Amino acid sequence: MKRKGVLLLLTFICIMALLAACTDKGEANPPQSEEQNTALPQTDRAGNEISIPAHINRIISISPANTEILIELGFADKIIAADEYSKDIKGLPDGIPLFDMMAPDAEQMVALEPDIIYTTGMVMAEGNDPYKPIKDMGICVAYVPASISIEGIYEDILFFAHSLDAEKKGVDLVNSMISKIQEIKEIGSSIENKKTVYFELAESPSLYSFGTGVFLNEMIEIIGAENVLAEYDMWISISEENVIASDPDVIITNVDYIENPVEEIKSRSGWENMKAVKNNDVYYVDNYATSHPNHNIITGLEQMAKAIYPDLYK
């Protein structure tokens, strides 16, 4: 009963605040002053119009990929809350509240008085936008959907930097990514006999991988190799038979929810005669570095390169 009372009170206060603010979009921001940087982005990465506050000191980040970007850009200390999957990210302030990514507690978020909330589009896929009430209260919610291309990743990083009025940091980060990729590309493009690669993202209930159109695929090509599933588009579940028949030179996995993914692959019945298994060319690469669409893909790229062409890449 007590909790119900608190909820009612909170809702009442919010409604009052809404009415009190009384601007046409119900913004609860401080009054606009001439200091406002009109160069702040007008739309978020999903194309929605947003109004980003001039001074951001309280950030909520809902997605581990986004959290990593914020920390890398130097805004760790401004993060007041994150999502549960961001829990283990290095640099995240201790003891901050962690929300359920799919169904975040809107009231609690509001109570934290954030200046901006960065989230992905994933929750919206259900048709029911849990952030709508938060937006209606005038809090800025910026959608940064997980990008599927490297180009998209650059733009995401620039958006973050831009929104926090720290464009230079963003540009620097992107440039460092570009140069590292360039380094690898130079070696990669010189390779004539490209190795074939099968990259596994999950194995239950059936094998899960990807084809063209995903940044991981771009990474494979940068390294100078070929994805055995390149003829397909986007993420796909694939049957064992196809993988065995394609007989890739190298197998890479980023499955981290079982103990020893490499051993598990090598022990699969029917796989023992594959080139990659016989030659012990089965490797694990860091999960975060190959699934979060942000600057960390560079780490992933380097790990993959070393796995595929150990002689060529350092």
Add this chain to the structure above:
Amino acid sequence: MKLKYKITLSIIFSIIVIIAGVGLGSVNVPPSHIISIISNKLFSAPLPAEIQGTTSISIIWKLRLPRSLLAFLVGGAVAVSGSVMQSVLKNPLASSYTLGVSSGASLGAAVVIVTGFNIPFLGFLTLPATGLIFGMVTVFSAVKFASMMDKNLETSTIILVGMVFSLFVNAILTLIMSIARDHLAQLTFWQMGSFSLKDWSSVIILFPIVLISVIILQYFSKELDIMTFGEDQAFTMGVDVHKIKWVLLGLSAGLTGSAIAFVGVIGFIDLIAPHVVRKVFGSSHRTVIPMSMLFGGSFMVICDLIARTIISPSELPVGAITAIIGAPFFAYVYFSGRKGL
């Protein structure tokens, strides 16, 4: 059509289905190669040069053959289990699933996955064995509880009690899964029924379990027939009802529990197969039990075949296929006879 012919046709059909299961797949392997590979493995016949060292050998012998046989075993096991459950509980909606075996087995698996404990002499079998035991315990508890509430074990009682037990066990499972987040993915995937990534070891272990269980159940055909007329009546006709009932229920729960333990939850077949079989072959258990084995087995192989070839190279979850095909098929068989009657 006489019963003898129906049975013969069914046996032939099952064999054809298994052959199709081995012959078809997302990768094209010519029939001549398939025959060579199998002869080589079984009879040490020489392997033609063109096949030697190819991936086709692994695909046929290590993937498709055990997979089809496993699907047949699992489908047959749950179908027989369904038939027996329905007869013992005198209820067309009775099945191990409605009595909570899948929740129980999933809970057992969760305990093993999260705590990582290992029974020394069982090794990798710890997981399926625990799943099996938990599944059976749940079913037994549900039946015992239901019969305490309602001596006649009416449909409503069974469904209600089964639902309550399933929900309760599921709640514990959800609790465990939310606390042990690291294992969330693994647990979720374990529950999804799939024949993918299974090898000969599953077949070798499941085969004797299913064979022995079905033989024992077959031995009690007469008693099962009598028990469909009511337990009291069976008692006065000389059937040792109390002892036999628990043996029958135990074996049924064990069959479904074993199936789940090895391939996850694939429902539906145990509910519909018995109805279809009875419709075609009559109610005599001497025929119903083996025919359920054949029908359930074939149906599962067909569903798995569809699941792995229809949007090649992707695989669909086989549980979805059994439901999508099963429901209309069942409706057709069940209701087509009605008008005549």
Add this chain to the structure above:
Amino acid sequence: MLTLQNVNAGYNGIDVIYNISLSVKEGENLCIIGPNGCGKTTLIKAISGIIPHEGIIKIDGIDINNMKREQVAEKIAVMAQISAVYFSYSIYETVLLGRYLHMKGRTFKEPSLKDKEYTDKCLKAVGLYNIKHKQINTLSGGQLQRVYLARTLVQEPSIILLDEPTNHLDLKHQAELIDFLRDWSKCKGHSVIGVMHDLNLAIKLSDNMLVLDNGNMAAYGNTNKIISSNLLNDVYDMNVTEYMIDSLRQWEAYDSYYNKSKLRKVN
């Protein structure tokens, strides 16, 4: 030969019938009557062994608690009441199941030639032989009752127990059943013990009657003696004789009219 001495029985630890003592000799039939809830069905269940009892129940001198299930079933058979049939068998299959006792000893529990012959014999006796391959879920109530009767007979018991067997039967089938049972017991020297609601049928069938009231023996003895006493009025709390004779008078009136007009139909 069945004897009961001071038998109590009930459910969940609560007794429903108390202190029942009776005996049924070969060739004698017993009907159990009484108002609803007086424990008639409980008594049948206790005798057949479905529920446990206190006191002594003996068949041919042996306590049934010392007998194995099969041994009791060889002597006593219970005729099933008509209820919903979930799974359909043919008439022949259903009746053949009654030979279970004799089949279970064999390895594959196969019916022997004798089993099959006896089944046919009982089917003929109840008049179902010609349709023995029909499915039981297509039968009428009367036919289904005959199937159950045949199945009871095929068990070769010396005592048949019935619980309100005429409930779903029309007049003709009621009469046929009672006549059949009476013949069976008299010719073979067996016994029928039946719970009846219909007093007329009870009178027709039984030599002795047991009247139960609230689980106690209100009366036990020769049928004629019991119905001619006023005991039934107390037990049923109404004027039973008056009620029964009242409708008989209408029949009598019809009968005398019938005779007078000399319109005799040849049967």
